[in-house]
Amino acid sequence: VEFxxxxxxxxxxxxxxxxxAMKGRSLTGHVTGFGRRRENLERAVxxxxxxxxxxxxxxxxxxxxxxxxxxxVETFSSLAGRVSAFLKKGAVVIDVGSVKGLVRELEGLMxxxxxxxxxxxxxxxxxxxxxxxxxxxxxxxxxxxTKTERTDAPVAGRVKALWEAxxxxxxxxxxxxxxxxxxxxxxxxxxxxxxxVNAAGDVDSSCMRFAGPGFRDTTRIALSDPALWSNxxxxxxxxxxxxxxxxxENLGLMxxxxxxxxxxxxxxxxxxxxxLREGIGD
Amino acid sequence: VEFxxxxxxxxxxxxxxxxxAMKGRSLTGHVTGFGRRRENLERAVxxxxxxxxxxxxxxxxxxxxxxxxxxxVETFSSLAGRVSAFLKKGAVVIDVGSVKGLVRELEGLMxxxxxxxxxxxxxxxxxxxxxxxxxxxxxxxxxxxTKTERTDAPVAGRVKALWEAxxxxxxxxxxxxxxxxxxxxxxxxxxxxxxxVNAAGDVDSSCMRFAGPGFRDTTRIALSDPALWSNxxxxxxxxxxxxxxxxxENLGLMxxxxxxxxxxxxxxxxxxxxxLREGIGD
Numbered sequence: 143v144e145f146x147x148x149x150x151x152x153x154x155x156x157x158x159x160x161x162x163a164m165k166g167r168s169l170t171g172h173v174t175g176f177g178r179r180r181e182n183l184e185r186a187v188x189x190x191x192x193x194x195x196x197x198x199x200x201x202x203x204x205x206x207x208x209x210x211x212x213x214x215v216e217t218f219s220s221l222a223g224r225v226s227a228f229l230k231k232g233a234v235v236i237d238v239g240s241v242k243g244l245v246r247e248l249e250g251l252m253x254x255x256x257x258x259x260x261x262x263x264x265x266x267x268x269x270x271x272x273x274x275x276x277x278x279x280x281x282x283x284x285x286x287x288t289k290t291e292r293t294d295a296p297v298a299g300r301v302k303a304l305w306e307a308x309x310x311x312x313x314x315x316x317x318x319x320x321x322x323x324x325x326x327x328x329x330x331x332x333x334x335x336x337x338x339v340n341a342a343g344d345v346d347s348s349c350m351r352f353a354g355p356g357f358r359d360t361t362r363i364a365l366s367d368p369a370l371w372s373n374x375x376x377x378x379x380x381x382x383x384x385x386x387x388x389x390x391e392n393l394g395l396m397x398x399x400x401x402x403x404x405x406x407x408x409x410x411x412x413x414x415x416x417x418l419r420e421g422i423g424d
Numbered sequence: 425v426e427f428x429x430x431x432x433x434x435x436x437x438x439x440x441x442x443x444x445a446m447k448g449r450s451l452t453g454h455v456t457g458f459g460r461r462r463e464n465l466e467r468a469v470x471x472x473x474x475x476x477x478x479x480x481x482x483x484x485x486x487x488x489x490x491x492x493x494x495x496x497v498e499t500f501s502s503l504a505g506r507v508s509a510f511l512k513k514g515a516v517v518i519d520v521g522s523v524k525g526l527v528r529e530l531e532g533l534m535x536x537x538x539x540x541x542x543x544x545x546x547x548x549x550x551x552x553x554x555x556x557x558x559x560x561x562x563x564x565x566x567x568x569x570t571k572t573e574r575t576d577a578p579v580a581g582r583v584k585a586l587w588e589a590x591x592x593x594x595x596x597x598x599x600x601x602x603x604x605x606x607x608x609x610x611x612x613x614x615x616x617x618x619x620x621v622n623a624a625g626d627v628d629s630s631c632m633r634f635a636g637p638g639f640r641d642t643t644r645i646a647l648s649d650p651a652l653w654s655n656x657x658x659x660x661x662x663x664x665x666x667x668x669x670x671x672x673e674n675l676g677l678m679x680x681x682x683x684x685x686x687x688x689x690x691x692x693x694x695x696x697x698x699x700l701r702e703g704i705g706d
Contacts, residue, residue, distance in 0.1 A: 327634050334620055337677075337678055344670050359642070366698070376690060382682055386682075400661050409650045415619070419621045421632055422632045422635055
């Protein structure tokens with residue numbers, strides 16, 4: 143048992159899956175959940191993901207050796223304020239948010255003797271909530287751990303071992319580097335997919351019934367939670383604005399080739415994309 | 425047996441799959457293939473998709489009751505010119521191209537007594553070639569048949585029955601309506617995915633190793649054949665230019681919301697996309 147008592151704050155897709163994965167592998171003795179909706183917490187207990195729950199986050203954290211911030215990322219700062227008085231000395235606090243710009247702020251909000259380590263498991267899908275949770279979610283997935291000058295190395299090692307124990311491989315990145323990279327391969331991709339669907343809707347919303355597997359794949363992440371992703375994009379705003387501009391340039395390049403009737407130029411631009419994309423397989 | 429002898433011109437993903445599907449269901453007595461690469465045709469014979477092959481398209485069409493144009497769509501006009509003298513009276517010619525703007529031209533290139541019917545099976549993937557072919561490809565798929573004022577109704581009925589016999593459901597659209605709709609849900613989606621990958625490459629091509637399932641899904645069609653899709657986009661140029669503009673407006677809207685810090689407005693825009701996308705399921 144790595145962590146005798148674990149508190150999972152936010153029992154959704156990621157929180158419930160991690161709780162279930164830890165319990166299934168005996169990485170923790172007891173998991174207490176916290177969330178806003180009692181019904182959801184009761185369901186997580188029934189499914190065996192958590193052992194008990196509290197309706198107050200501070201109460202959930204009492205005596206916890208590991209605290210997992212798994213609520214929507216925009217709530218982390220206020221959540222830290224609500225629980226800090228209840229964290230015991232030696233506790234490890236991690237988050238599982240998709241944007242890491244606030245890691246330094248969260249480190250500063252921890253009381254003495256409590257270590258914070260930012261984590262971003264690259265798992266999950268457009269689905270959300272305890273209904274989509276499953277303990278195998280992290281198997282074969284990548285997990286980014288963000289390291290700063292305040293990160294306690296032995297604690298980071300324990301957190302790394304935790305993610306590896308649930309089946310993930312771990313890479314370390316600085317919070318800014320994380321947001322630069324995931325802003326590109328995740329946050330911006332969501333924004334672009336939402337914009338694609340809205341463009342299709344503007345032209346002719348009835349078109350979608352003609353869509354094949356290509357359209358489905360390309361726009362699947364537009365099924366993702368709008369509140370979650372608008373917060374993530376807003377929290378990574380400067381990177382987003384840069385990527386929108388670079389994307390617009392690439393669209394403009396293709397537009398120019400189409401207008402000029404430069405079919406070979408267009409093929410060359412498409413070929414470049416295929417080569418880049420081939421680097422990560424199917 | 426619906427068609428005693430069938431000629432499949434272009435034995436790639438769609439041509440070979442259709443040939444195999446027809447043979448498997450005894451919808452034809454004999455299939456002759458035509459293609460540029462002998463090796464590929466020999467492979468299609470070995471796999472049982474076709475019975476024999478010719479290296480000349482006219483020779484393949486001799487005595488054929490059904491001729492299938494399944495080469496890249498930009499070759500159809502010259503292909504029609506090469507085979508028209510060899511088509512027998514009463515023959516039915518169909519194509520399986522993804523863009524339909526040239527259907528009227530192809531109709532005009534048919535000799536007397538030969539009927540042309542444009543088809544677009546919404547099947548396949550980013551993969552191509554006989555290696556990816558499989559007779560079950562059309563099961564559960566939609567197939568668009570384009571109808572014009574020159575379409576022979578009984579022949580269109582036979583072609584519809586053919587696609588239904590290989591497992592597809594059929595809808596009729598005019599060629600222009602087809603290109604307007606598929607320009608949006610297919611051609612433009614490809615262009616956007618290629619542009620997305622190029623934008624990611626411009627920012628940092630090393631980013632892709634951090635990509636998760638969302639990036640993979642969203643950009644999978646950027647693995648599609650660049651020559652094929654640049655031709656399709658070029659052949660549907662005017663619709664493409666319109667959709668690029670509408671897409672740019674939607675990106676610009678989101679950019680403005682980000683800049684203004686209007687998180688709720690961004691959520692609303694994302695929510696609109698999710699609602700639209702939910703209409704076609706996962």
